[in-house]
Amino acid sequence: MTLALIGVNYKTAPIELRERIAISREELPETTRALAAVPGVSECMIVSTCNRVELLAAVDSPEVDLTGFLHRYFGLDPALLAPHIYEQHDQDAVRHLFRVAASLDSMVVGEPQILGQVKEAFAVARASGTVAGQLEHLLQSAFAAAKKVRSETEIGANSVSIASVAVDLARKIFGSLQGRTVFLVGAGKMSELAARHLVQQGAGAILVSNRTQARAQRMADEFRGRVIPFEQLHQAASEADIVISSTGAPHPIFRPEDGQAFLHRRRNRPMFFIDIAVPRDVDPAMGKLEGIFVYDIDDLQHVAAAHMAERSREAGDAEALIAAEVERFQQRQRTVNVAPAIVALQRQAEEIRQAELRRVQSRLGALSAEQTAAVDALTRGLVNKFLHPPMQALKQAAREGDSERMEVLCDAWSVPVGAEREAEPPAAGSGWTGGETEKAEGAEVSESSVESSR
Amino acid sequence: MYLLWLRVAAILYAAASVAVFPAVLYSLSRWRKICVHLGGLALFFHFVSVVEMLVQAHRWMPVGVREIESLLGLAVAGLFFLVWWIYDAISLGIFALPVTFFLVLVPALGPDRYTFPSEGVRVSWLVAHIAALLISYVALAFSMLASVLYLIQEQRIKSKLKPGQDSWWAPFEWLPPLDTLERIAHATLEFGFPCMTVGLVIGSVLAQETPLGASYFLDPKIIAAFISWVVYVLLLLVRRSAGLRGRRAAYLSGAVFLVMIAVWAANLFSHVHRYGAQ
Numbered sequence: 201m202t203l204a205l206i207g208v209n210y211k212t213a214p215i216e217l218r219e220r221i222a223i224s225r226e227e228l229p230e231t232t233r234a235l236a237a238v239p240g241v242s243e244c245m246i247v248s249t250c251n252r253v254e255l256l257a258a259v260d261s262p263e264v265d266l267t268g269f270l271h272r273y274f275g276l277d278p279a280l281l282a283p284h285i286y287e288q289h290d291q292d293a294v295r296h297l298f299r300v301a302a303s304l305d306s307m308v309v310g311e312p313q314i315l316g317q318v319k320e321a322f323a324v325a326r327a328s329g330t331v332a333g334q335l336e337h338l339l340q341s342a343f344a345a346a347k348k349v350r351s352e353t354e355i356g357a358n359s360v361s362i363a364s365v366a367v368d369l370a371r372k373i374f375g376s377l378q379g380r381t382v383f384l385v386g387a388g389k390m391s392e393l394a395a396r397h398l399v400q401q402g403a404g405a406i407l408v409s410n411r412t413q414a415r416a417q418r419m420a421d422e423f424r425g426r427v428i429p430f431e432q433l434h435q436a437a438s439e440a441d442i443v444i445s446s447t448g449a450p451h452p453i454f455r456p457e458d459g460q461a462f463l464h465r466r467r468n469r470p471m472f473f474i475d476i477a478v479p480r481d482v483d484p485a486m487g488k489l490e491g492i493f494v495y496d497i498d499d500l501q502h503v504a505a506a507h508m509a510e511r512s513r514e515a516g517d518a519e520a521l522i523a524a525e526v527e528r529f530q531q532r533q534r535t536v537n538v539a540p541a542i543v544a545l546q547r548q549a550e551e552i553r554q555a556e557l558r559r560v561q562s563r564l565g566a567l568s569a570e571q572t573a574a575v576d577a578l579t580r581g582l583v584n585k586f587l588h589p590p591m592q593a594l595k596q597a598a599r600e601g602d603s604e605r606m607e608v609l610c611d612a613w614s615v616p617v618g619a620e621r622e623a624e625p626p627a628a629g630s631g632w633t634g635g636e637t638e639k640a641e642g643a644e645v646s647e648s649s650v651e652s653s654r
Numbered sequence: 655m656y657l658l659w660l661r662v663a664a665i666l667y668a669a670a671s672v673a674v675f676p677a678v679l680y681s682l683s684r685w686r687k688i689c690v691h692l693g694g695l696a697l698f699f700h701f702v703s704v705v706e707m708l709v710q711a712h713r714w715m716p717v718g719v720r721e722i723e724s725l726l727g728l729a730v731a732g733l734f735f736l737v738w739w740i741y742d743a744i745s746l747g748i749f750a751l752p753v754t755f756f757l758v759l760v761p762a763l764g765p766d767r768y769t770f771p772s773e774g775v776r777v778s779w780l781v782a783h784i785a786a787l788l789i790s791y792v793a794l795a796f797s798m799l800a801s802v803l804y805l806i807q808e809q810r811i812k813s814k815l816k817p818g819q820d821s822w823w824a825p826f827e828w829l830p831p832l833d834t835l836e837r838i839a840h841a842t843l844e845f846g847f848p849c850m851t852v853g854l855v856i857g858s859v860l861a862q863e864t865p866l867g868a869s870y871f872l873d874p875k876i877i878a879a880f881i882s883w884v885v886y887v888l889l890l891l892v893r894r895s896a897g898l899r900g901r902r903a904a905y906l907s908g909a910v911f912l913v914m915i916a917v918w919a920a921n922l923f924s925h926v927h928r929y930g931a932q
Contacts, residue, residue: 372811375831420767467897470832499814552806595789 203338205293206266206285207254208246213284221274221281223248228321229328234273236330240264243335245325247300249317251307256297258334259645262289294338295526301346303355304518310355310511315346330575338529345525352521353512358507362390362500364398365507366474373472373493378402383440385409386431387419388425390476394444399423404585407434407440411447428583434458438465444474445481452483459486474500515526530597538598538606544615656710659703660724664762666696667731667755674747678828688743693751697731700758704728708781720761725785727757729792733842736794740840743830749799779856786853791914793846794886797913800839801904802826807832810899836899839907847890854883875920882913 210216223231223246225645235244235255239265244257256265267285271278288296300304303314322339325331331339350356359365364549367377374380382403384391387410395406406425410416412425420427428436438441438461447453462471468491475482475496487494531630547564555577567575597605673689676682704724708901734750737743810823811832829835889906892898898906 369811371831372807375833468899469897490808493811495814501812502801502816 201570202259202264202268203256203290203293203334204259204287205256205289205296206270206287207252207256208286208524209252209305212286214351217281217284218250218253220276221253222250223253223269225320226587228324231273232325232328232330235269236328238266238269241335242452243331245321245335245339247318247321251313252300252305254300256293270491283497289328291530293413294529295522297338298342298345298522298526298529299567300520301342302518302522302591304344304350304515304522305347308360309515310360312356315343315350318346319343341525341529343533345529348525349518349521351519353514355511355518358510360508360511362476362497363394363551365395365500365503366394366444366495367401368424369493369495369503370472370473371401373470374441379404380441381405381407381439383407383409383428383437383443384425384442384444385418385453385481386477387412387415388476389475391420391444391446392419392476394476395423395614398442398606403442405439407436409436419429422572423495429562433459440460440471441469442472442474443482445478446476447481448477449481450479452481454482454486456483456485456489459489461491463489464492489559509528510565534598535595541606541610542595542617545587545591545594545613548613548615549587553583656703657764660758660762660805663696663700663703664758666692666699666750667758670696670747670750671755671789674744674751677788678745678748681828689744689747689751690738693731693735693747696754697735700724700728700731705904722784722788725759726753726788726792727761729785729788730754730757733789733792733796737838737842740841741830741834743834743838744794745803745830746799746838747915750796752866767852779860783853783856783860785854790846790850790853790886791918793842793849794907794911794914797839797843797846797908799906800835800842801907802828803841804835804899805901805904806834807835816904819849834886839899839903840893843890843893843907847886850883850886854879873918876912880918880919882910883914885910 208221228248232244232246235241235246235257238257238614241257241261244255245254247254255270257264257266258265259612267278267281267287270276270281272287275642279292299513301315301318303310303312306314318339322331325335333411342415359368370377370380377398380398382398382405384395384406387408391568395403399406406420407428408420408423408425409428409430409432410419411430413429417425419425435457437454443454445454448603455582455626459471463469470493473482473486473494475494478497482494482496482497484496486492518585557575564575590609594606594609597603619621631635659850670689670693673692674683677685677689707721707724731749731754734746734754737746805825806826807829810829813821813823815821815823857879889910892906893903903925
């Protein structure tokens with residue numbers, strides 16, 4: 201069994217191509233089922249976001265054509281897609297998935313949405329019946345690794361967009377933004393974005409003022425706000441806790457004397473001015489007034505850039521964590537893969553024990569129940585003690601991925617090296633070690649059975 | 655037995671004082687839980703100790719310096735947990751928990767050697783007088799602390815500090831939002847005022863009952879206490895009418911706090927109102 205991952209993302213494909221193969225939330229279950237119907241695919245799921253479309257599948261062999269599915273399903277010319285697609289198998293695919301879930305492969309490294317998107321894609325695949333043991337195990341490990349990255353590094357600790365930096369600052373001043381009044385002076389894209397962030401955090405009333413009344417009205421409608429005529433700007437400003445200013449005025453429209461008037465009318469309640477206009481709308485001298493906080497576009501950008509640099513530093517630690525988690529996952533998989541050999545070894549020893557007991561039974565004569573139990577315990581104990589060293593050696597070799605030593609050990613004890621599961625779909629346990637697996641009889645084992653055999 | 659509980663409380667306060675630093679400075683939620691649990695347990699044992707101490711002595715009032723210290727520590731810890739519960743502001747624990755520990759440490763060493771010997775003060779209303787005034791002092795101290803932290807946070811935000819930048823304000827990342835600090839400063843101030851008023855009224859009535867009568871009020875300590883009450887009223891009025899906050903509010907709170915310290919210290923010089931006075 202092989203793990204295969206193919207896809208395109210913001211690094212490999214332009215938006216024009218990504219939007220042609222983007223899969224909406226509604227279409228995702230059907231597309232996932234269609235992928236599962238491809239011959240050779242035993243389990244699969246699809247992650248589709250604005251920045252990536254990735255197909256992840258457990259396939260019978262690396263030759264299973266997942267790229268062909270993309271061409272056929274979306275009606276794309278293979279020559280169009282080929283330069284932009286990437287394909288990974290087994291350990292590389294595991295590493296890629298772990299990095300994606302941990303937001304190390306995101307456009308904005310450390311952004312928290314991607315983990316939720318991967319979880320959602322997994323939930324859809326699970327509901328569609330296209331994942332079972334193998335992907336289940338892989339995805340749970342990926343989620344655990346992503347959680348570890350978030351909790352053990354500061355990768356997502358600070359905001360990196362100007363709008364979210366502004367929201368963070370507003371929180372430092374006002375605590376909860378619940379019920380706070382936001383005044384948009386100028387109806388530009390940036391102020392709209394900042395206002396949207398503030399509203400998401402619970403900001404209350406929205407006031408909008410713009411030289412073009414119609415534009416102000418459009419934005420006010422969007423936020424269910426109130427339009428303030430531009431001439432009444434200074435009267436209305438004192439109502440606002442947060443003022444986002446982005447007009448095209450050539451001179452400051454808010455001066456220190458205005459600030460003093462606002463504070464007087466507000467009985468010294470603080471005000472936060474977010475000045476994203478160039479040239480600036482707020483006189484920097486206003487920031488010297490007690491109770492008034494002024495951040496211009498440069499201030500916000502400096503904070504965002506510093507946060508971004510901090511994230512880059514944290515990303516290094518996160519990469520090391522992911523590498524360790526991938527290795528741990530692989531080790532677990534290898535240990536689980538040795539389980540059939542261990543079970544075969546135990547079975548073989550048990551058969552020998554039973555046969556020997558039968559052989560000496562006539563010579564022992566009639567034994568009481570206690571005596572029979574004592575003989576049984578004695579022989580079982582001997583067998584277990586005898587099997588302990590080879591079992592430990594097998595597990596050690598599996599953990600280290602030393603297939604040669606595993607083969608030698610298995611040859612010495614006349615047991616098969618590995619086995620594929622008999623039941624379908626495969627249960628958690630068999631995985632992608634990059635090594636070959638042979639079929640062994642009665643190999644219905646799990647990680648817990650390996651543990652119990654220790 | 656009360657000493658044992660007090661010692662347990664002191665150890666728990668010490669542990670909570672240690673735990674509060676990583677909880678606040680590094681925003682570690684595990685340490686935050688540890689700190690709250692340890693502090694909560696300490697408060698419980700402290701309360702048990704104070705009640706047992708007063709019951710054992712067959713009186714419901716603290717009559718010695720160490721007993722008063724223990725009660726003051728209880729008021730500080732109690733108010734801190736109240737503020738934490740209402741405003742989710744564990745940051746104040748950086749000050750409140752170590753202060754409580756040091757207040758509890760000396761009483762936990764052993765019982766009082768010096769107590770009020772006067773029979774006249776051993777009336778049950780006295781405990782209300784002492785408790786109300788202690789709570790008002792603690793509330794005022796919290797208000798001043800919150801005002802000072804407000805100033806620091808305000809300057810920090812105005813300094814437009816970037817992450818990793820070396821600055822005076824860099825170590826104060828953990829401070830609560832300005833609005834929370836302002837609300838704590840205002841609420842504790844308003845909470846302390848009725849306590850101080852009730853404490854002074856009860857004290858005045860009790861003083862009338864002493865052999866000194868009205869002349870009790872000529873004592874400098876008593877006069878200072880009433881002056882501090884007047885300054886307190888002024889502070890409240892100014893804050894309320896002008897919406898005073900920030901630097902001026904911090905200065906005013908500081909002034910009232912200094913008067914309060916002076917009133918407290920006057921116990922050492924007063925002829926009629928001090929430990930060991932007849």
